[in-house]
Structure formats: C-alpha cells, structure tokens
Amino acid sequence: MLLNIQNTHTHLTGAIKITGSKSETNRLLLLQALFKGIAIENLSNSDDGMLMQKALLSDAETIDIHHAGTAMRFLTAYFAIQKGRKTILTGSKRMQERPIGILVDALRSLGAQIEYQKEEGYPPLCIQGTSLTKNEVTLKANVSSxxxxxxxxxxxxxxxxxxxxLEGKITSVPYINMTLQLLHQLDIIASFEGQSIKIQPAALGELSKTITVESDWSSASYYYSLVALMHKxxxxxxxxxxxxxxxxxxxxGDAVLAKIYTELGVTSHFENHALTLRLDAHKELPETLTLDLSNSPDIAQTIAVSCFGLGIACDLSGLHTLKIKETDRLEALKAEITKLGGDIEVTDKTLHLKTRITPIKENCTIATYHDHRMAMAFAPLGLFVPICIEDAGVVSKSYPDFWEDLKTLGFKQEIIH
Structure with a gap:
C-alpha cells in the first residue's frame, strides 16, 4: 500500500491510547507458557505479539514467525527445553539473513540439541527439545540483548x-533489566550484578499473578517527534x-525519550498513567544533538528524522545492532534522508546528519524496506510537505493503529495504490 500523507493544520492536539509494549508482551507470553497461572492485561496488538502468541499455542512441527525477530530469539530458547518435541523454527527471507549463532552456541553449551537447516549461524533451525544439563554459560556482552x-x-x-x-561492554542494559524486573514480578529470584546474571530455579506450579503491560515507548517516540517538529x-x-x-x-529503555526530547523542546507530564507532551516553543534548539543510543537503539530512526525536520545536525553512536534489524537501518536512513535533501553519513555503528540548509523535498516516496519503524519515523515530516510512504501496512508489526491515530491529529491520507 502506497500512502500519501500531509497535515496542514497549525495546531496539534489530541489523546491517543497505545497498546502494550511489544517487548514486555513477548517476554510475558513466554513466561506465561512456562509458568501456569499468569494473566496478562493490555497485551500488544502488534503482528509480533500475535505471532508469538500463536507460536506458543501451536502444536505444529514447523513454526513460521515471519519478520518477528524477538519471537525467533525467545522461541529458540523455549523450544530447546520442550523435552521430546521436535520443532522447525523458520521465518521470512530477511529473518533467514539475521544471525542467531551466538544464541544457538550458548544453548548448545547448556545441552540443547539445535541444528541449522540451511546456512550455518542463521535460521531456519531444527530444535529437538531436551533437558538442559548445565547451568552456566558465557557470551559476549555487546550482542543483541x-x-x-x-x-x-x-x-x-x-x-x-x-x-x-557477560564478556566485554554490556549494551542494551535496559532490556536486560526489563527481563529481570518481570522475573521479579513473578517472585523469581534473579540478580544482575557486574558482568553476571544469576537466575534461581523456580517451581512450575500455579502463580496466580496478573500483570498489566505498559504501553509501548517506541510507539510514543513518533508523538515526541510530531510535537518537536511543531517548532517550525x-x-x-x-x-x-x-x-x-x-x-x-x-x-x-526507550523511556529515555522523555529526557532526550527536552533538548528538542518537548516537555513530559505524567498523571494517572497518562503522558501529556507539550511544546516549549521558546526552547532554543541545539546546533547538534549528540547521543549514545547503545541502550535504546530502536529510537534512532525517530531521532534522526526529528533532527532532519528541525534542520539541526545530529551525531548518534551505539547503533551497531541496527545492522541486523528488519533491514540495515543505518543504510536505509541514509538512503531516505538523502532522497529528501539531507546530508548524512553512516558507519557500521554511527550516524552523522549535517544541518539542513535547503527545503525538504516534496512528494518523495519513502521506501520502508519491510521495516515498521522506517514508515512511522518518517511520517511526522508530513507536517511540512506531502510525503508518500511505501508499504504503509508494515506498521502492523508493532503498531497496527498508527495511521488511524494520525488521522485523529489531522493528517490527511490518500491511498495511491
């Protein structure tokens, strides 16, 4: 679906309900499958959440998780301990290009029986569930959390x-802490100190716990961007x-948005689990926004597009994991921002955007590369110029209601084909 969007309004107000965090949802769904008696409220309605739920309920031998990277990693571990069950875990063409060897090696060192169906180090996997016999594992700390x-x-x-x-510098610490805190909510004894994570064994009986999933902060990032762009x-x-x-x-981890966007003139006000974003029109914007996003790489696209729209430079580092996402997000950002008239350079782990001195080009078609975050990160630029989003339906991966929610904020939308 090619979607043309634009918002010519001089005001931006509204209230939007965003469903549960995809990250929390997928962790809790796995824990729910392992420990009976867990009830989950405000589940994510994302494709990834639905695929995770479907996979855990399925008794089929072949499980296809399409583009869902989190599901691929979590389900590899889950099916490895399903004693006596054989599972073929596969995904989309892009998923079969995303490495999983580090996790497979770690599970094998614990006693798991996992074989590669095609290329060594990549899905699809043939997993023969078994009892894991060891309780200690070592892996590099700078890998995907x-x-x-x-x-x-x-x-x-x-x-x-x-x-x-964990060996070396630990990245994406907030996501490790998220998992740790969810274990604590289930009264599982676990600790994360220095380079060591320790999980105590727990009984698999009835827990009788109800956990409410917080709404997704990555999805909130697009509204921070919209408010910031109203500066112009x-x-x-x-x-x-x-x-x-x-x-x-x-x-x-993406809750760091509240702090980051104060630099771009957005204030955050919490009251009764509602978050109100307001524009501080008098805030002087920085010439260059410099950030290390090692702990929150998923908001890099939003921040880069925000800075481009505001006409300011940005230097973003800690982005090495973006190379192995739904697409190579750094190269994708470079291609699409350049298309709009930006001057941008990327390495394998950094992004450098120069100050924009020319107007944003109108009616450009933004390629999304099967990546939901590309579609949503560029959409706020519709405040300035008409913009076309290719494969707009890709947002269903994490935020299916995104386009409808934008309509409530005055965005005109036309399906081209």
Whole structure:
C-alpha cells in the first residue's frame, strides 16, 4: 500500500491510547507458557505479539514467525527445553539473513540439541527439545540483548537455575533489566550484578499473578517527534498530545525519550498513567544533538528524522545492532534522508546528519524496506510537505493503529495504490 500523507493544520492536539509494549508482551507470553497461572492485561496488538502468541499455542512441527525477530530469539530458547518435541523454527527471507549463532552456541553449551537447516549461524533451525544439563554459560556482552533475555527467561525452569557471564561492554542494559524486573514480578529470584546474571530455579506450579503491560515507548517516540517538529510552525497554536498508558518509572529503555526530547523542546507530564507532551516553543534548539543510543537503539530512526525536520545536525553512536534489524537501518536512513535533501553519513555503528540548509523535498516516496519503524519515523515530516510512504501496512508489526491515530491529529491520507 502506497500512502500519501500531509497535515496542514497549525495546531496539534489530541489523546491517543497505545497498546502494550511489544517487548514486555513477548517476554510475558513466554513466561506465561512456562509458568501456569499468569494473566496478562493490555497485551500488544502488534503482528509480533500475535505471532508469538500463536507460536506458543501451536502444536505444529514447523513454526513460521515471519519478520518477528524477538519471537525467533525467545522461541529458540523455549523450544530447546520442550523435552521430546521436535520443532522447525523458520521465518521470512530477511529473518533467514539475521544471525542467531551466538544464541544457538550458548544453548548448545547448556545441552540443547539445535541444528541449522540451511546456512550455518542463521535460521531456519531444527530444535529437538531436551533437558538442559548445565547451568552456566558465557557470551559476549555487546550482542543483541534478546539473546541474553532469551536465556534469562528459561533460566528459572532449569534444575539448578542459570548463571550467565557477560564478556566485554554490556549494551542494551535496559532490556536486560526489563527481563529481570518481570522475573521479579513473578517472585523469581534473579540478580544482575557486574558482568553476571544469576537466575534461581523456580517451581512450575500455579502463580496466580496478573500483570498489566505498559504501553509501548517506541510507539510514543513518533508523538515526541510530531510535537518537536511543531517548532517550525511559527504561527502554530499550542501543541499538546496525551498518550496512555505510561509510567514515569518505566521498565522500558526507550523511556529515555522523555529526557532526550527536552533538548528538542518537548516537555513530559505524567498523571494517572497518562503522558501529556507539550511544546516549549521558546526552547532554543541545539546546533547538534549528540547521543549514545547503545541502550535504546530502536529510537534512532525517530531521532534522526526529528533532527532532519528541525534542520539541526545530529551525531548518534551505539547503533551497531541496527545492522541486523528488519533491514540495515543505518543504510536505509541514509538512503531516505538523502532522497529528501539531507546530508548524512553512516558507519557500521554511527550516524552523522549535517544541518539542513535547503527545503525538504516534496512528494518523495519513502521506501520502508519491510521495516515498521522506517514508515512511522518518517511520517511526522508530513507536517511540512506531502510525503508518500511505501508499504504503509508494515506498521502492523508493532503498531497496527498508527495511521488511524494520525488521522485523529489531522493528517490527511490518500491511498495511491
């Protein structure tokens, strides 16, 4: 679906309900499958959440998780401990290009029986469920936190629990802490100190716990971007968007948005799990926004597009994991921002955007590369110029209601084909 969007309004106000965090949802769904008696409220309605739920309920031998990277990592660990069950875990063409060897090696070192169906180190996988005999594993600390979380989630089911030793600088710490806190909510004894994560064994009986999933902070990022971009509407009326449900003491690493966007003139106000974003029109914007996003790489696209729209430079680092997402997000950003008239350079782990001195090009078609975040990160530029989003339906991966919610904020939308 090719979608043309534009918003010519001089004001931006509204209230939007965003469903549960995809990251929290997928962790809790796995824990729910392992420990009976867990009820989950405000589940994510994303494709990834639905695929995770469907996979865990399926008794089929072949499980296809399409583009769902989190599901691939978590389910690899889950099916590895399903004693006596054989599972072929596969996904889309892009998923079969995304490495999983580090997790497979870690699980094998614990006693898992996993074989590659095609290329060594990549899905699809043939997993023969078995009892894991060891309780200690070591892996590099700068890998995707999903590998580490996958091991943490099954750790309490092992007879002697699990000790994970991390080597080197640890990245994406908030996602590890999120997994840790969710284990704590289920009264599982677990710790993360220095380079060591320890998970104590837990009984697999009835827990009788109800956990409410906080709304997704990654999805909130697009509204932070919209409010920040209203800086460039000199004749605009007050800007205020309320989104829910959010906590000031969030488990999600992307909650750092509230701090980051104060630099771009957005204030955050929490009240009764509602988060109200307001524009501080008098805020002086920085010439260059410099950030290390090692702990929150998923918001890099939103921030880069925000800075491009505002006409300011940005230097973003800590982005090495973006090379192996739904697409190579760094190269994708470079291609699409250049298309709009930007001057941008990327390496394998950094992004450097120069100050924009020319107008944004109108009616450009933004390629999304099967990546939901590309579609949503560029959409706010419709405040300035008409813009076309290719494969707009890709947002269903994490935020199916995105385009409808934009309509409530005055965005005109036309399906081209």
């Amino acid at each position: 999903q590998y580490i979380s996958a091991l943490m989630l099954i750790g309490a089911t092992l007879p002697e629990g699990l000790i994970i030793t 509407h000199k004749d605009s009326h007050p800007t205020e968007i309320t989104i829910s449900s959010y906590k000031k003491d969030s488990l999600q």
